[in-house]
Amino acid sequence: MIEFKKVTKSYDKRTLILKNIDFKIKTGEFVVLIGESGCGKTTTMKLINRLIDPSSGVVLIDGEDISTVDPIILRRRIGYVIQKEGLMPHMTIGENIELVPKLLKWEKERRKNRAYELLNLLNLDPEIYYEKYPHEVSGGQKQRVGIARALATNPDIILMDEPFSALDPITRESIQDEVLKLQKELGKTIIFVTHDMDEAIKLGERIAFLKDGEILQFDTPDEILKRPASEYIEQFIGKDRIWKTPKKLLVSDIMSKHYWTIEKRSNISRAFNLLKTHDTDFLIVTETEGGRYSEPIGIIFRKNLIYAMENNILRVRDIMDKEFTTIDKDSNLLDVLNKMSSINAKVIPVVDDRNRLTGVITNLGLVNAISKIAPSPEVEEESIGMGDAV
Ligand SMILES: Nc1ncnc2c1ncn2[C@@H]1O[C@H](COP(=O)(O)OP(=O)(O)OP(=O)(O)O)[C@@H](O)[C@H]1O
Incomplete structure (x- = not known):
């Protein structure tokens, strides 16, 4: 040395x-x-x-x-x-x-x-x-x-x-x-x-x-x-x-921790409330309570809730969008862009090596990151609590 x-x-x-x-x-x-x-x-x-x-x-x-x-x-x-x-x-x-x-x-x-x-x-x-x-x-x-x-x-x-x-x-x-x-x-x-x-x-x-x-x-x-x-x-x-x-820019640098989760057995009225209270467009559905550390199994968008109301469906698991993809937190910006364009995804849950939810990449978040107007890391950190299981 x-x-x-x-x-x-x-x-x-x-x-x-x-x-x-x-x-x-x-x-x-x-x-x-x-x-x-x-x-x-x-x-x-x-x-x-x-x-x-x-x-x-x-x-x-x-x-x-x-x-x-x-x-x-x-x-x-x-x-x-x-x-x-x-x-x-x-x-x-x-x-x-x-x-x-x-x-x-x-x-x-x-x-x-x-x-x-x-x-x-x-x-x-x-x-x-x-x-x-x-x-x-x-x-x-x-x-x-x-x-x-x-x-x-x-x-x-x-x-x-x-x-x-x-x-x-x-x-x-x-x-x-x-x-x-x-x-x-x-x-x-x-x-x-x-x-x-x-x-x-x-x-x-x-x-x-x-x-x-x-x-x-x-x-x-x-x-x-x-x-x-x-x-x-x-x-x-x-x-x-x-x-x-772009290969040096990792998913963990551009992902957001500003998201809400819902457990699959929850009632859709709870999903309604969460979307409304937090003014968000989506919820990540998890297998168990304690969303931040569990595997993402679906995504709920507003359109799913409308479908639930029209068809009298009560449980989140019966209406959630299962056709989604996840991305590893150590992937890079190029991987994200490829994934987003190949499946036209609006939201991609980010997972760690044990497939546990650690963040999300959204269309808007990505645009923000790319145009360098994304919130500073400090602001992101503050919102971690909100990303916790609800
Ligand atoms: N033998 C010396 N006697 C007096 N001044 C010196 C001597 N060697 C370097 N300096 C001065 O010390 C400063 C730093 O020089 P140095 O060579 O360490 O810079 P540098 O960062 O390597 O620069 P460069 O990229 O131009 O090589 C300069 O202002 C230089 O003029």
Whole structure:
């Protein structure tokens, strides 16, 4: 684990570049530092491998204050990839990758085996690339070599400072995929600096959002998209981004808890009263009392009650609409839209993994959610009580 405790940094003893960095990165986690130019991302990152030291506060790695560790020894445990891949132009790619292993006096054969292994890992055929010079390969390939070099001594931590920002979008996409795959396979702790929100969302398990030397929010991409901690972050990520990624919007985010239930053996006069008292268009019918936690078995609309009156039917279970579908609370917006359009449903009860009622999606609620005028989460919470069994 990497831990920043109340870290500040000033380069000139006057201006605080980092004001109070206080966060923890778990072992094996992929953390992205994001923020606009000059907010302190690179400075934060360089504190981890002691390219700079804090003005106050401490940085700990696995509980050890790194100010007590020799920077050279520390850096052997930490790979570093920068935007300009920083390869030595007069050395072959093989020699570049073997640079640190050579400093560590690894045997030639061990070094070469490791370089071959890493080139293979990064989809560069060693038979072709090992002997080439940096100027003979593309930008994306150089960046792959940069990553291979950072992995050479098998460090637990990899720092990546805008490593892909100079690459064209297609190369960038594919190398991002490779890094994600690598992290899954190798379980490294990766700290990645970028100012590209798409890149942060794609790569980060958690994103630390920096502004003026402070972390404004440190959370999963989903949480940051759904609940940006400030207007500044909202603007940075683009207000409508969540709508561009409908798979990230879960049913549990857009469902309403504003509904009423009725037990199947109830009399229809009770159904009438409930609809009238609560000015609602529907009731969810449940098998047993305690509606919120039971399985939905039908829906009562006004039209069902009219039918009951016309035909002298007394029980809810005999008139309820049984032709309905439910949706899992972990499904996403796209699933809802597909379901709604395929069966033309007005109300879809939302269920948990044990098929228990946990909310509803209505046509209107969905439109509200999509047009972002849905009630705030606080208002929804207040209505939970009303959604309880009646
Ligand atoms: N060695 C230094 N001496 C003095 N000031 C510095 C030094 N390095 C960085 N700074 C200043 O510290 C601030 C934060 O710089 P830093 O490189 O950490 O920002 P960043 O968020 O990584 O920006 P970018 O996205 O542009 O790389 C900037 O105002 C920068 O000018």
